[in-house]
Amino acid sequence: MNALRALAAAALFGCSLATPSSAQTSPRSAAELMDAVMWNREPIGGPFKLTDHTGQLRTDADFRGKLMLIYFGFTYCPDICPTDLQAIGLAMDQLGANAKDVLPLFITLDPERDTVEHLAQYVSLFHPRLIGLTGSASAVAQAADAYRVYYNRVTFDAAKSDYTVDHSAFIYLVDRDGKYLGFFPPGTSAEKIAQMIEPHLRGKDER
Numbered sequence: 001m002n003a004l005r006a007l008a009a010a011a012l013f014g015c016s017l018a019t020p021s022s023a024q025t026s027p028r029s030a031a032e033l034m035d036a037v038m039w040n041r042e043p044i045g046g047p048f049k050l051t052d053h054t055g056q057l058r059t060d061a062d063f064r065g066k067l068m069l070i071y072f073g074f075t076y077c078p079d080i081c082p083t084d085l086q087a088i089g090l091a092m093d094q095l096g097a098n099a100k101d102v103l104p105l106f107i108t109l110d111p112e113r114d115t116v117e118h119l120a121q122y123v124s125l126f127h128p129r130l131i132g133l134t135g136s137a138s139a140v141a142q143a144a145d146a147y148r149v150y151y152n153r154v155t156f157d158a159a160k161s162d163y164t165v166d167h168s169a170f171i172y173l174v175d176r177d178g179k180y181l182g183f184f185p186p187g188t189s190a191e192k193i194a195q196m197i198e199p200h201l202r203g204k205d206e207r
């Protein structure tokens, strides 16, 4: 089983090496990456260097001192991303004045279509403080790998180059020092997100 998984991962990695200019698939399988996050088997989080929806270059270090709510997805996602981003936006509203200590980040897994301009329009639909982040395929891959995000470009119609992006959809919570605290599964309600962030805002981080 493990040997097979390793082989499958090696095969995928081989594919991505063949097309280094556009990473379209995470180098590891969905099962392996979901396992790493759900059972906390590997360290989650790490440095990233991306461009925000106003065109500014941002790194993870810029966000120290705030809790980060990080979500990976893509703007053409038909339902999961908008649902979760809406919950994140509503959770921010529910936190009231405390929301100033929380930064919600949306990192695209589809940098080819999610340009700075496109992200600017999209993030404004969900919350005025939501920050959209994009970058080169390799910069996006680095961020996704750090958070053990699975993504895979699936082509509908090769002739029209129409595609979607399958992806894992955890909402990651990171503390003021950039340390990973945990995740909310896809579909977590705004109420639950707000309730679970509140103790961390009061400085009662248990780790």
Ligand code: NI
Binding pocket: 073, 074, 077, 078, 079, 080, 081, 082, 167, 169
């Ligand atoms: Ni999505």
